[in-house]
Amino acid sequence: GTEFARHKLIAKKLEADFFFAHPYSSWERGLNEYTNKLIRQYIPKKQPFEQFNEQDIRKIQHKINARPRKKLDYQNPKSIFYATLDQNVALVS
Structure with a gap:
């Protein structure tokens, strides 16, 4: 798709x-595929996305990002993301 049209330029800039x-x-x-499976718990296949407003999507996003994952030692993606940000800020400071 067009979303990858400039991938060579992006790859070069990001090394x-x-x-x-x-x-x-x-x-x-x-x-x-796993993320799609999680989303499908809230939005079944063939159900138009137009039925969901931004607030609905944000609620689903929050539920998925706050859900503990076995692969993350039962931590949730949201807490790991913010912990990583905190570490990077500490490195820069």
Whole structure:
């Protein structure tokens, strides 16, 4: 899609590599597929997103980000994100 049109420029500026999954290879997109599964607990397939306003989406986002994950030693993504920010701020200060 067009969202990756300038990936070479972005990779160069970030000094990072880009990797793309093959079409119809869901096993190459594990985190994406898992996140879709979590979202589908709140928004079933074939249900139009237009039925949800921004407040609804933010509630779903909060629930997903506050949910403990086994992969994160039963911490939630939100707390790990903010702890990482705190560490980076301390390094810069």
